[in-house]
Amino acid sequence: MTRLLEDDALHLLREAGIPVPAFETVTTADAAANAAQTLGGRAVLKALIPAGGRGKAGAVRLVESPDEARTFAASLLGQDILHYPVAELLVSAPVDIAREIFVSFAFDSETKKPVLLFSAEGGVDIETIFNKHPASLIRRPLSLVTGFSITDAHAVTEVAGLSKKAAENVAEALVALWQVFTEREAELLEVNPLVVTPDCTVTAPTAVLNLDEQAMARHADLTIAADRIRTNGWRPLTELELEMREIDATDIGSSIRFNEFPEGDIALMVSGGGTGMSALDAVYQAGGRPACTMDITPGQIEEKTYLATKAILSRPNVKGLLAGSPFINFIPVDIKVRGTMRALEELNIDPTKFPIVFRFDGPNIDGAKECATVLPGICFLDAATPMEEAAIEIVKRTYRSGAP
Amino acid sequence: MSILLDETTRILIQGATGRQARLHVSYMQKYGTNVVAGVSPGHGGETVNDLPVYDSVADALENHEIDITVLFIPGIAVKTAAMEAIDAGIPHVHILAEGVPHHDASLIIETATAKGIRVVGPNSQGIISVGKAKIGGTGGPVPSRIYSEGPVGIIARSGGMGGEIANILTRDSIGQSTFVPIGGDFLVGTSFVPLLELFEQDPDTEAVAIFGEAGTGQEEAVARMIQAGNFTKPLIALIVGDSVERLPKGLSFGHTGSIIEHDVGSPAQKRRLLSDAGAYVADTLADIPALVRAALRQ
Numbered sequence: 001m002t003r004l005l006e007d008d009a010l011h012l013l014r015e016a017g018i019p020v021p022a023f024e025t026v027t028t029a030d031a032a033a034n035a036a037q038t039l040g041g042r043a044v045l046k047a048l049i050p051a052g053g054r055g056k057a058g059a060v061r062l063v064e065s066p067d068e069a070r071t072f073a074a075s076l077l078g079q080d081i082l083h084y085p086v087a088e089l090l091v092s093a094p095v096d097i098a099r100e101i102f103v104s105f106a107f108d109s110e111t112k113k114p115v116l117l118f119s120a121e122g123g124v125d126i127e128t129i130f131n132k133h134p135a136s137l138i139r140r141p142l143s144l145v146t147g148f149s150i151t152d153a154h155a156v157t158e159v160a161g162l163s164k165k166a167a168e169n170v171a172e173a174l175v176a177l178w179q180v181f182t183e184r185e186a187e188l189l190e191v192n193p194l195v196v197t198p199d200c201t202v203t204a205p206t207a208v209l210n211l212d213e214q215a216m217a218r219h220a221d222l223t224i225a226a227d228r229i230r231t232n233g234w235r236p237l238t239e240l241e242l243e244m245r246e247i248d249a250t251d252i253g254s255s256i257r258f259n260e261f262p263e264g265d266i267a268l269m270v271s272g273g274g275t276g277m278s279a280l281d282a283v284y285q286a287g288g289r290p291a292c293t294m295d296i297t298p299g300q301i302e303e304k305t306y307l308a309t310k311a312i313l314s315r316p317n318v319k320g321l322l323a324g325s326p327f328i329n330f331i332p333v334d335i336k337v338r339g340t341m342r343a344l345e346e347l348n349i350d351p352t353k354f355p356i357v358f359r360f361d362g363p364n365i366d367g368a369k370e371c372a373t374v375l376p377g378i379c380f381l382d383a384a385t386p387m388e389e390a391a392i393e394i395v396k397r398t399y400r401s402g403a404p
Numbered sequence: 405m406s407i408l409l410d411e412t413t414r415i416l417i418q419g420a421t422g423r424q425a426r427l428h429v430s431y432m433q434k435y436g437t438n439v440v441a442g443v444s445p446g447h448g449g450e451t452v453n454d455l456p457v458y459d460s461v462a463d464a465l466e467n468h469e470i471d472i473t474v475l476f477i478p479g480i481a482v483k484t485a486a487m488e489a490i491d492a493g494i495p496h497v498h499i500l501a502e503g504v505p506h507h508d509a510s511l512i513i514e515t516a517t518a519k520g521i522r523v524v525g526p527n528s529q530g531i532i533s534v535g536k537a538k539i540g541g542t543g544g545p546v547p548s549r550i551y552s553e554g555p556v557g558i559i560a561r562s563g564g565m566g567g568e569i570a571n572i573l574t575r576d577s578i579g580q581s582t583f584v585p586i587g588g589d590f591l592v593g594t595s596f597v598p599l600l601e602l603f604e605q606d607p608d609t610e611a612v613a614i615f616g617e618a619g620t621g622q623e624e625a626v627a628r629m630i631q632a633g634n635f636t637k638p639l640i641a642l643i644v645g646d647s648v649e650r651l652p653k654g655l656s657f658g659h660t661g662s663i664i665e666h667d668v669g670s671p672a673q674k675r676r677l678l679s680d681a682g683a684y685v686a687d688t689l690a691d692i693p694a695l696v697r698a699a700l701r702q
Contacts, residue, residue, distance in 0.1 A: 107506050109620040109665065112513045112591045130666070144511040145518070185507045215505035217480050234651075273588050274562025277617060278689070280647045290647075297502070326564030327571050329544025330427075361571075362549075383550070383571050386689040 001187055001233065002211040003050045007090055008225040009207040013191075016180045018173055019203045023092035032073035033066040035091035041065050044092050044205070047076050049084035050231050052208070053125070057081050062094055083235035095205050099162065100193030101170060102129055105181040108141065114181070116140040116148070116174075120160040123193040136160075148178040165200040173202045184222070185215040238262060240292070240311060247307045254299025256308065264291035266398050267312045268391075269305075269340070270359075271296055271325035275387055279322060282391035288398065291318050298331060305339030313347055320355040320398030324390060327383055328362030336360055337368045344375055351377030355397035359390035406533035406582040407557065407602040407609070408496070408524075409437075409472065415539060416464055416473040416494065417442040418485045421452050425476035429453045431545045437537040440468045461492040472496040474530075474539050479503030482526065486512045490521055499525030499593070500540050509591040516593065523593025529563025529585040542567070542585065554579015556696055557603040559596050560615035561588045561622070568689060569613050569642070576693035578700075581609040588617065595622045600635045611638040611699045613692060618645025621668035627677035638699030639683040640692055645671045 004012075007025045014020045024035040025048060036043040047059035054060050059081045063069045069091065076086050100123030108115040117126070118140070121133040129137055138156055142148050153171035162170060173194060181189040188210040195203050211219070211226060230237045237245070244258040266288050270276040276295050283290050292312060296304060312318060323340055337358065344356070360368055361383035372378045379397065381390050415432070419425050420442025430453055433439055441456050441464045448459035458464040461473070473494045477485045479501040489497045490512070497516060504512075504526035516523045524531070530540020535553040542563065543551055550571040556578060560566030563585035570580050584599055586592055596614055603609045612635075616623040623643060629635050649670065679685045684695040 107510060107591060109590050109622075110625075112510055112593070114510065143514060144507060145514050182507065185505055187506055212505050212507070214479055214503040215507065218505075272562060272564035274560070274565035274615060274617060274644065275568065277644045277647070278565065281644050282688075284647050284650065326562075327550050327567045329541060329567075363545075383568075384575070386568065386572065388688045389690065 002213055002216075002226045002229055003231070003233075004209045004211065004222075004225050005048055005050060005088075005228055006046070006206060006208075007048060008228070009209040010204070012180055012184065012209060013177070013204050013207050016176050018176045018180075019201065021093040021095055021203060021205050023090055026073070026089050026091055027077075027087060029070045029074040029077060032089055032091055033070035036063060036066045036069035039091070039093045042094050043069055044094050045069060045072050045076070046090045046092075047081050047084075047086040048088040048090045049081060049086060050229050051082040051084055051234070053082060059086070084231075085236070092205060095195050095203050096197050097123075097193075097195050098198045098200070099166065099196035101160075101196065102126060102192045103174065103177060103194050104188065104190035104192070105142070105178060105186070106188045106190075111141045114142045114144065116142055116156065118156050118160065118174075120162060126192070142178075144182065147182075148175060150175050162196070163200060166196045166202075169200060169202040170194065170196065173204070180209070184209070184219065185212050186210060187212045232259060240315060243311050244294075244308060247304060247311065250307070251300050251304060254297045254301050254304060256304065257295040258292065258308075260292045261290055262317065264289040265317055265319040266394055267291045267294075267318045267321045269294045269309065269312070269321065269323040270387065275324075275326040279324070279387050279391045282388040283322075283395055286392045286395040288391070288395035291315070301331075302335055302339040305336070306342045309340045309343035310347060313343065313349065320357075320394050322357045322359070322390060322394040324357075324359030324381075324387060326387070328360065330363075332364035333360045333362045333368035334364050334371050337371050341371055341374060349375070351375050353377075355379075355394060355400075357381065357390050357394040357397065359385065359387055405606050405608040406536055407599065407606050408582060408584065409531045409533045409539060410536045411436050411438060413438060413537060414469055414471045415439045416461070416468070416470040417455070417476060418461070418473055418489065419476035420444050420455065420457055421447045421450065422476055426452055428476070428541055429455070431543070432538055434545075435538050435543065435547060437539060440470065461488045461494070465492055465494075470494050472498055472539065474498045475500060477501060479526065480505070483508040483512060486523070487515065490516050490519060493519070494521070496522045496524065497593075498528065498531070498539060499523065499587075500528060500530065501525075502527045502589075504589070506591060509589065509593075513591065513593045522598075524584065525587045525589075525593060527587035527589045527592070529566075531582065531584050533582045534580050542583065550574055551583070552579040554581065555608065555610035555700065556580045557606070557609040557612040558583040558614075559599050559612065560585050561617050562615060565615045565642075565644075565689075569615060569692060572689055573613075573693055573696065576697075578693060578696055581606065590620065596626045597629050600626065600629060600639075604635050604637060609637065611640065611696055613640040613642070613696065616641060616643040616671075616674055618648040618671050619669045620665065623674040624668050624677055627674075627681040627683070630678075630681040630683060638702060639678070640686060640695045640699060641675070641678045641683050642686040642689060642692060643671045643674045643678075
């Protein structure tokens with residue numbers, strides 16, 4: 001999931017014919033003041049970060065003058081807001097608000113269909129709408145086969161208690177937003193608020209657009225916008241996560257999913273989504289502190305595993321390693337182990353001092369075990385031991401010399 | 405017996421001339437799977453794995469009857485191949501690929517459902533009916549390494565973990581009937597419930613083990629099914645993903661997702677609902693054999 005920055009999302013809405021206020025992206029306090037001046041003095045300033053809850057975090061303000069814009073911009077730039085360093089600001093024209101609408105298009109795992117959430121009590125977060133105005137929340141499963149027509153949109157806006165003219169304009173905006181959602185193959189498109197002005201026109205002063213990474217091959221025009229975001233979903237990527245992206249890019253034959261927990265000390269390199277999750281649960285359960293999780297899909301994995309192991313174990317916070325996978329069907333297990341062993345040898349790691357647990361099984365398991373004996377002290381478990389017990393073992397060994 | 409697949413089930417391979425397909429199909433054939441034909445646009449008239457290859461699904465259907473088509477097709481190209489199979493009316497479309505875009509998965513599933521066609525996957529490892537047949541990657545070249553014949557059905561949101569369940573059961577001399585990995589994606593065509601309906605009817609399956617994860621309401625639906633009396637055999641459940649709850653809210657779905665998926669998804673709640681409904685809930689993988697034995701003694 002790639003959440004576009006708000007200015008890129010607003011550009012896409014504007015291209016689709018949805019009215020958005022004039023806006024400018026700036027990187028300095030002086031530029032913020034100039035942008036406010038251009039807009040007539042009054043302007044809305046927002047920290048341009050890929051996170052929700054900016055208003056509550058104090059990162060959004062309506063300023064009355066270019067001077068106030070400069071002061072507020074200076075106070076935001078360089079700060080960390082909601083885990084993100086603020087390097088850019090969005091300066092946009094204020095809008096007159098008569099009514100605030102909540103609109104989102106996303107997928108529902110139960111019906112497997114896109115679903116429209118709509119409320120004429122927007123402008124607050126969706127949890128608040130859900131808790132305080134549940135009756136206002138309209139939830140419509142939609143169809144990618146039959147689409148979402150202006151008639152469908154009217155059926156939504158008619159029951160929302162809007163004036164005739166406003167309902168008409170909101171319905172048109174809904175259809176245009178649906179087109180953005182489908183044409184860009186988004187996982188989520190949310191506009192909150194979609195503003196109805198006193199003269200019943202509609203404008204979108206904000207937008208959240210999450211792209212589907214799996215569909216990016218069909219949207220080369222969005223690559224630059226997607227590359228601006230270097231986030232794992234709730235904070236910027238760490239140095240190690242960025243390094244892992246580069247390692248992953250060395251070969252497209254297999255792909256790495258990696259998350260770092262910089263406060264942890266046990267590295268988890270366990271393949272398979274379900275098995276990795278089991279290992280992570282078990283490490284926490286046993287009182288361990290995971291330093292990372294890494295999943296690698298089958299393919300040409302030896303070189304990538306070598307590079308990844310080297311990068312992970314070069315971190316000073318890492319004190320132990322669990323590497324493994326569910327029962328392997330296709331590749332000889334020694335291929336899984338060789339890359340890791342090469343990294344351990346190069347880093348001069350002594351497994352009698354730095355705990356290492358392997359948990360593998362499958363074709364040529366004996367060759368893999370043999371390969372691991374090069375460095376004495378590695379605890380090599382096979383399919384006789386479930387992954388959860390391997391996880392408990394690495395926690396025990398890592399904290400043997402002292403409590404976690 | 406078994407569900408979905410046995411040695412008589414007629415299998416079509418889409419993407420039959422690819423390297424992965426050739427390898428996996430050879431293992432499927434060795435295990436006794438009744439693979440009848442392949443499709444690869446531009447390769448009509450060729451032969452791979454001793455199978456006739458056709459340019460299109462429609463061409464293949466002129467010469468063969470097909471029960472299941474298995475897509476050895478990369479995620480980004482799955483839509484075209486799946487829609488071709490659905491248009492041709494093949495009753496079961498099996499999607500192995502990871503990385504099928506959400507919009508494609510949703511469109512495929514909606515179109516198939518409207519025609520009464522079953523989609524399994526995306527991101528399903530395959531199926532194995534132990535001792536009879538296998539499709540996809542499940543079981544690898546030597547399925548007997550971890551699978552043995554017996555009375556336990558398995559359904560898992562992870563191919564790897566379903567294999568681990570089979571492995572630990574086999575080590576404890578408990579065999580399996582059919583294992584269906586349903587895929588770990590957010591949008592999958594076939595969830596636990598319709599497969600439990602089949603296992604309920606299968607005289608050779610006496611109990612079912614399921615592997616669930618955090619997110620979606622699929623395990624909650626199983627609890628409702630048991631409560632409604634629609635699944636009466638013993639069900640053993642292992643649900644992981646408690647560590648997801650430690651991550652900041654919104655990491656996976658965002659706030660809108662948390663409302664759409666309102667009140668579902670937490671592993672602890674899934675375990676509680678399943679336990680309240682009368683399922684055997686395993687704390688760890690290692691608990692499963694003893695729970696299965698207890699259930700089978702019932």
